[in-house]
Structures are given as structure tokens and as C-alpha cells.
Amino acid sequence: GHDVEIMVGAGGSDQFWPHGYKWALERSKMLADYDVVWFEEPLPPDDIDGFARLRDHSPVPIAGCEVLTRRQSFIPFIERGAFDIIQPDVTKVGGISELRRILWMALDHNILLVTHGWNTALGLAADLHIAAAHPTAKWVEYITPSPYIDEIASTPFVIDGDGLLKIPTTPGLGIELDWDRIKHYSGDVS
Template sequence: MRITEVEPILLRGEQGYGSPASGAEATDNGDWQLLVRVGTDEGLEGWADVETLAPAAVAIIAGQGMGTLGFHTLGHILVGEDPLDVERLWDKLYVGSAYYGRRGIAMQCISAIDNCLWSIRAQATGLSLAQLLGGRRRDRVMAYASTLFRSTPEGMAEAAQGYVDKGFRAVKFGWGVFGEDPGRDRELVAAARDTLGPDRHLLVDPGWYPAGWTKPGPMRNRREALALCDWLGDYDVGWVEDFIHPERFDEYAEVRAMSPVPIAAGEQLATAWEFERFISEGCVDIVQPDLSRCGGLTVAVQIARMAEKANVDVVPHSWLTHLLTAYSLQFIATLPRAKFVEFNVSQSRLTGGIAIAPFKLDADGMVAIPDGPGIGAGVDTDFIAAHRVSA
């Protein structure tokens, strides 16, 4: 079998990223979305989503490369190769794009391509991806509703009640207005905790951008980061996530050593080398590789081994389409311990229309992990065709 095509597919939507004051649902990136399709001469193909600067990523995959090694486009590197040789191809992609890549958009594109190759490999063997990655340790996992902070306590209470009514046993609120007003921050978290009650998990992602994403402001210093963890502990928060600049490993380790709340992070990191440092330096209790950013499943498998050795939990970050949810579920099925799967309830009309997936909550707030060949989800090709635009 040979790879015949590596196709970036750029989609355009009409919604913006944001959250309301009321309990109405928030919206993730509804303006642009990139998909990657890897085709083969035997008709098997893999699909993956990728969270990146989508218009720029198209050129990295299928634009005009240069003759010198390290400046090649990713599609050029792969066409003609055996798609089942996944790990070797990861190395080839990394070296072939090293001068303009190694992190950022190039690594995010490599992540999507790597996921596609694993999907093709699973289809070719007739196995589920989890079986291919080492075997299923579980058939289901608890889902947490992943959404944005609303801007009023009343909106937070209304939103939280909506997730309770839908059967979620865990909810994560993130970003939004959080960080603009410390007094309001506490009111928002208190409203969520009061509504969810003591028997449901409340997770908080304050964001590491200055004052969230709504307006510029100074980043938290170490004392402020620790103070944030201290008061979040008053509300029995299950973790505080990704709230320190991602380059400040020393700060993560220092705050984690003193925090009463578990620390979760890693969605901004990429490659096994970076995660090895992050885990070994004691930065987190829960490491959160994003399969669309970290380097794909090839890297995620290595991260899982590191985390097991360090006795750190792994909960993949997966706030994108249900294609990413599907890949994450297959990966989660193989882990020694599995707390949650992130379930994006804030999908825009664009991100929500791409995947065809069977994911539903059961009576315990759990999501079943598909066990058929491949990843357990597909794509709506008619929807994709209707939203596709020229690069």
C-alpha cells in the first residue's frame, strides 16, 4: 500500500469564538477549521482535524517546498510511502520540516497526519485503534462537559444546571471573562459549585493569556497563581488547568508543590522531548497532551509511558470536533488509569457538523469507547463539501 495524497481541506464558518452572559451555550472556533485527509492506492483513507492557523497550514502541507532537506512540504515528504510505517514516517516528517517546524503549525500538521496514518493502519488490520495501540483496558470513560465561563453568576448557574440535566457528572469551565475581576471570578466558580452540588466534578481552566482572551492585561505572577489555587481549593475544584505561561516549567513545578488543588496542563506542548521535561520536572498532576498538537498518537503513546513511570494521570485535551474525541477515546482505552474524556459541548455549527460519531452519555455520565475497526467515527462529506473553500 502507498500514500497517494495528503490533502489539506480548509473549511469556513460564520460564527465567532465566545460565550454569553446567560446559560446559553458558548461557541468554539466557528470561523475556520482545517481537516487533513490521507489517501492510499488501496482505497483506505484517514481523516483528522487539527487546531492551528488553518489558512497557513494549507501551505505547509500542500504548498511549494524547497529543495533543501528541512524545508520540504509535508505532503511531498509522504507521497509514495507505505502508510503502515507510521513511526518511521513521523521521524521523516520531523526532519523534513525541521528548519521551519519542530513546533507550532508544522507540528500541529504532523499531528493530524500522524493520526490519519494510525487510522489507516487500524483499518488495514481490521482492528480498533485501541487494540492496535496495545489493547483495551476499559469499554467506557466518564465525560466532562467542556465549555467556557459565562459572564454572570446567574448564567453560570443556568449553564451548570443544563449540564446536570443532560447527565454529565463532571463539568469544566474555562477562559471567557475569567481573570478580569477576581471578585467576579469567585462568584462564577461559587455559582457553578452550588449548582453542581458536592457529588459532581468541577474543573477550572483560567487560561494563561493576560486576563483571558477578552482584553489585554498582565500575566499572573507566581504569588498570584498560587493564590488562585488556594481559593479554588475552597470550592473543591478537581483541577486547575493551563493557567501559567507554557514556557515556565519552573513556575509550574513551584506552584504545583504548594497548591491544594491538582495541577493539569500540557495542551500547549509538543514532542516527546518537551513532555519528558515537563513530567520529570514535576510540573503537573494530570498531563494533557492534545493529539492534534502534541505530535499525534505516535508521541502520545510515549507520553503515556512517561506518565505511568512518574505516577501522573493522563487526560487528553480534546476541545475540537468529535474526530479528535474519537482519537482521544481510543487512546484513553489503552491507559492504565483514565479519569475523563473531554467532551466539547461548545462546538460551533462548523466544528459540530464535520464528524459522524455515536457518542452519547449513559446513565452514569460515561461515554462508550467504540470497538470496531478504525477510530469509531467518520466524516460528513456533504457537510465538508458545502463548507470547503479554496486555500
């Protein structure tokens, strides 16, 4: 229904993604009938020209850049207007300071930013703080269930009745880590 926002991730960042521009454009037109908020990664992640062309013709916003690993790699996508929404991952792009630089580049080009938090509780906490501090941020993408998010923080993140996550308010990123759980997932490092 119209009570829930739906975002569709095609999976184009997969190494063996078989689809191209025509497939992505056809799917974007189909998704428009369902009021989809955005269509994510419908092309291989390095197809700047394809994404720019798709953004020009798609009736739904196009999102991507979740696999890029440094600020400089975002520049050609941003300058070409290849996306309506970019999705940097704070744990891949060099941390909070670099993510902020990407965010401001995107803002200067009228591109929205949705953090891509498919990583850890620390990454999600950073994403929430970045989103809270930025005037155009509306969403934070993250995966649940995930032991690296749900189990390594002493106090787990909980989605409330409105579908929102509470932003941690204690010092730093606002979370305390459960070191026993971290050791469990990282193995014996001695």
C-alpha cells in the same frame, strides 16, 4: 454539590496572560474550598519553574501542557514534576503513537494524563480509545458544542445520563465522517 466533578481552566496559555505564581497560588487555595479536581493552565505555558513550584505548594492538582506540540517538549515538565496532570492534544503532538509515548513517560513519573480534545471528531475518537486502553485514565477533555466534533461525524457523540461518552466500537477509530459537512467547513479545495 458533591455530585459533580469540577475542573477549572484558568486560561494561562493565552498569549497575553497577565498573572504569575502568586496569583495562581492564591487561586489554588481558594479553589480547594470547592473540592476542585484540578486547576488548569494557571501560568504561562513555558513557565516550568513556576509550575513546579506551584505544584509543590498548591492544595489542588495542577494540570497543563495542552499547547505543547511534540513529545520532546513534554520531557522537561515531566522530569521536573511540574504537573499532577498533563493534557496532550493528539492532533498537536503527532498522533496516537506519540501520545502513547507521552502517556507512558507520564505514568513512569506518577503523573496523570487527560487528553485535551478541543479539536475534531477524529481527535475525540482517538482520545476515547487512548483513555479506554490506559489503566489510569479517568477523563477526556473536549469542547461542546463544536461543529468540528458535533457535525463532521455521521453519528454524533452524545453524553449519556451519567455524563459519559460512548467509545466507538466499529473498525479504526470507530467513526464515519460526513464528507459533505467536512467540505462545508474546509471550503472549496478544488
